[in-house]
Amino acid sequence: MIDLVKDAFKKEKLIANFHFFVLLNLGLVLTALGIVWFKTPNHFAFGGTSGLSVLLAAMFPQFNVGFFMWVLNLVLVVLGFLFLGISCMGWTVFSSIALSFYVSLCEAIWPMPAPFTDDTLLELIFAVLLPALGSAIVFNIGASTGGTDIVAMILTKHSSLNIGSALMASDILIVCGAAAIFGVASGLYSFLGLIGKSFVVDGVIESINQRKVCTVVTANPEDVTDFILDTLHRSATIEEAQGAYTGKELTVVMTVLTRREATQLRNFLRLNDNHAFITIVNSSEIIGKGFRAA
Secondary structure (H helix, E strand, C coil), X not given: CHHHHHHHHHHHHHHXXXXXXXXHHHHHHHHHHHHHHHHHHHCCCCCHHHHHHHHHHHHCCCCXXXXXXXXXXHHHHHHHHHHHCHHXXXXXXXXXXXXXXXXXXXXXXXXCCCCCXXXXXXXXXXXXXXXXXXXXXHHHCXXXXXXXXXXXXXXXXXXXXXXXXXXXXXXXXXXXXXXXXHCHHHHHHHHHHHHHHHHHHHHHHHHHHCEEEEEEEECCHHHHHHHHHHHCCCCCEEEEEECCCCCCEEEEEEEEECHHHHHHHHHHHHHHCCCCEEEEEEECCCECCCCECC
């Protein structure tokens, strides 16, 4: 029996690791596509290693963005090993190297000597959207895209600087570099992209994790809990309550569902318990079994 439990635990852990690895690489590929297809040909430099690589590739045209991504990320990985140690780096090393590889691969398969369109604003939207979506996927599973994250880790450990302000200052300097090298228009577009990316990343993470917290006040808790357990295959928390106006004994059933499941529960109550009272609240921070790990 113990061996069966151990085997099941190992299998579950293997599936979780595979899921993590697939999502990590998906996020890095989306980020690489945004860099190669939209950032590089339009000279958008939002900050980070990709933004600095765009500037360096313009200053040294004999090398492409992928080459400088390799150089910068490898330098940062080495610095990470020196100042943080191998054990502290974790998946950051893989992310840094893999992102550089995917950028170089995209440049080799589909080089972009010119933008897809003449609409700079449209190009900017996708230059923000793809990397932001990729970063959101990576951040949501507890990993990072490497690069300047290593700088943040080093500064956190060895200084009392405000890390967010320090990284924002470096990004603004890169944006200023874009304005100096490519012109004011590119600099302003890059500044818009820098602002837009932070909003999109936060929005995508919240959208990925969004669930519905449903609270049902009912006089027929058995029907409601049976529907939640048997049809929706979710669990619930039950509390006894009393109506303030009527003084009747009632039951409060609280459960967390997906958007589709919440709609099913609402329709069930409408047909089977139209006297029930239900509140549905959005939440993107649900931690526990069946949802995000702690």
